[in-house]
């Protein structure tokens with residue numbers, strides 16, 4: 429009897445505590461006078477995400493709150509203010525940037541990934557960003573193009589083999605192996621050759637970091653406190669062995685270079701970071717610590733691999749499904765580059781290819797929801813945003829707004845001709861975010877995409893095949909085509 433009372437009381441108390449914990453923030457939006465979907469005590473509004481999937485839900489809410497500048501969203505117990513108004517988004521990204529410097533993470537990164545540009549906050553972020561920025565300048569990126577050229581040619585060779593045997597190609601894997609090889613060479617001067625040997629250690633470990641244990645991530649998503657517990661117990665979330673593999677690899681690369689006195693000759697990320705250190709171009713910028721170098725190198729892999737491969741595979745697929753666009757792109761390539769591999773300046777003149785890539789990133793933006801954290805009470809366009817509030821710009825929904833982009837599901841690169849572009853709000857296209865915290869690798873990513881597209885389109889034409897499923901159906905939670913991106917290639921000459 430006594431035990432029963434104890435068990436009963438404990439149960440009631442814990443359910444009560446859980447209820448209190450989960451609902452602690454509910455009411456925040458009401459106080460601010462901001463509308464939001466009806467909540468459940470446990471999920472907040474997250475139940476809707478499971479019901480509709482990320483992409484449909486974003487569009488659904490965007491439509492439902494059409495006349496609102498902002499609306500509320502309880503991501504489990506965490507209030508997130510969704511910024512629909514493009515003028516407000518602009519102020520958050522640019523004018524009021526100092527009050528919105530940080531980015532929202534579901535969980536904090538562990539060492540050796542801790543000090544990375546994606547998750548750093550405040551002044552620490554500013555310092556590292558300033559130190560790393562010169563590495564991504566036009567002149568430095570130019571020097572990386574040899575690495576892109578070598579890997580583009582391997583990709584072309586593989587595609588030609590498929591073309592000769594009449595094999596249909598699923599673009600995602602083949603593009604992802606290409607992107608990984610480019611990362612390994614532009615990042616670390618390594619020729620890992622995933623395109624020929626997909627099972628090399630670098631590729632296996634990188635894919636492991638990209639696909640962390642889904643069960644643990646889900647648990648943390650439901651109960652952020654789980655992460656605090658894991659950290660206290662010293663248990664990392666991302667594959668620790670993989671992260672350590674990369675940290676050691678970077679150390680090894682740096683040591684080898686020093687020993688062989690090859691520093692400054694390889695023109696990759698490690699080289700440029702080390703050189704930036706030595707030259708110390710801006711004396712006000714402190715040197716990076718080894719831990720910061722590890723963090724950036726890992727971020728370089730993680731941020732530059734899935735994103736580029738997604739955009740490349742979607743763009744090739746859209747071109748296959750829209751032969752008149754593909755033909756126009758090929759004419760531009762022929763006129764500007766002929767048969768040879770394009771140099772940096774020729775790439776800059778490829779306007780139509782640029783429009784095709786932008787249209788592909790409009791339809792399928794890897795960064796489909798862009799967040800910041802408000803670090804000081806701020807009022808923007810009459811909307812009060814309290815300190816610590818997470819704000820999010822619904823990039824995917826904006827990119828699919830029929831008032832901004834008529835017939836939003838249609839692939840139409842002409843949306844990005846100068847006339848159409850000038851008629852739109854500058855925040856209507858946000859594939860790389862905007863302002864001081866926009867994607868640091870944008871120029872490199874675009875250069876890589878254009879160079880490889882030229883290489884392919886010079887020789888091959890992507891066309892639909894029996895496995896192609898178009899329109900594309902996105903998976904519910906990730907920016908992936910549920911049925912793959914299947915095409916065939918035809919030889920041009």
Ligand SMILES: *[C@@H]1O[C@H](CO)[C@@H](O)[C@H](O)[C@H]1NC(C)=O
Nearest residue numbers: 782783786844845849859860
């Ligand atoms: C394509 O997008 C990039 C990145 O947002 C931008 O810099 C460029 O001007 C865009 N090009 C066109 C033609 O819209």
